[in-house]
Amino acid sequence: NAGVMQNPRHLVRRRGQEARLRCSPMKGHSHVYWYRQLPEEGLKFMVYLQKENIIDESGMPKERFSAEFPKEGPSILRIQQVVRGDSAAYFCASSPQNNYGYTFGSGTRLTVV
Amino acid sequence: RKEVEQDPGPFNVPEGATVAFNCTYSNSASQSFFWYRQDCRKEPKLLMSVYSSGNEDGRFTAQLNRASQYISLLIRDSKLSDSATYLCVVNTGFGNEKLTFGTGTRLTIIP
Numbered sequence: 001n002a003g004v005m006q007n008p009r010h011l012v013r014r015r016g017q018e019a020r021l022r023c024s025p026m027k028g029h030s031h032v033y034w035y036r037q038l039p040e041e042g043l044k045f046m047v048y049l050q051k052e053n054i055i056d057e058s059g060m061p062k063e064r065f066s067a068e069f070p071k072e073g074p075s076i077l078r079i080q081q082v083v084r085g086d087s088a089a090y091f092c093a094s095s096p097q098n099n100y101g102y103t104f105g106s107g108t109r110l111t112v113v
Numbered sequence: 114r115k116e117v118e119q120d121p122g123p124f125n126v127p128e129g130a131t132v133a134f135n136c137t138y139s140n141s142a143s144q145s146f147f148w149y150r151q152d153c154r155k156e157p158k159l160l161m162s163v164y165s166s167g168n169e170d171g172r173f174t175a176q177l178n179r180a181s182q183y184i185s186l187l188i189r190d191s192k193l194s195d196s197a198t199y200l201c202v203v204n205t206g207f208g209n210e211k212l213t214f215g216t217g218t219r220l221t222i223i224p
Contacts, residue, residue: 105156
């Protein structure tokens with residue numbers, strides 16, 4: 001049973017480009033959470049999704065960031081017109097239920113140059 | 114005041130020593146508490162949950178003081194493999210999205 005799969009592991013984008021981060025939850029998990037970890041900072045909650053629904057996006061920046069979890073395929077975190085401040089590690093986690101423990105993926109490290 | 118505060122360290126401790134980490138949280142309505150471990154450039158992994166009665170898992174002991182809003186982690190007989198960043202995590206609600214992570218305490222075990 002594969003764990004939470006994130007890809008790519010490393011992503012380099014120039015300022016102004018778009019970044020797409022993918023997360024495939026563990027088999028049987030329908031709840032997905034995205035977190036961002038800036039250098040020397042703790043993980044910050046961004047968004048919580050179930051299949052085809054955004055449940056809580058209170059941690060998402062108001063502009064340029066969006067997330068989806070379609071009926072088929074992985075969850076996608078999309079960052080448009082990236083800026084240097086978007087450079088961070090982005091972690092995805094999944095769980096079978098919302099109040100159940102979850103498992104993190106290995107993360108995507110985004111570097112904006 | 115941060116929701117979850119930890120001493121960032123670093124703690125440099127000789128192998129075999131005992132080390133203790135502290136964490137305070139600001140929201141008195143917090144429901145559940147955890148310690149996670151994060152190795153360099155890796156994802157966080159659950160180390161243990163923290164209960165009011167205190168709990169132990171091998172060399173690791175976690176304590177919770179609700180009155181003082183304080184959580185601790187004690188590592189006895191430390192091993193080189195214990196070198197990592199330890200994250201204090203507090204859940205202010207009933208869902209996973211309410212988990213708040215501290216910035217972590219970095220521990221290095223010295224041979």
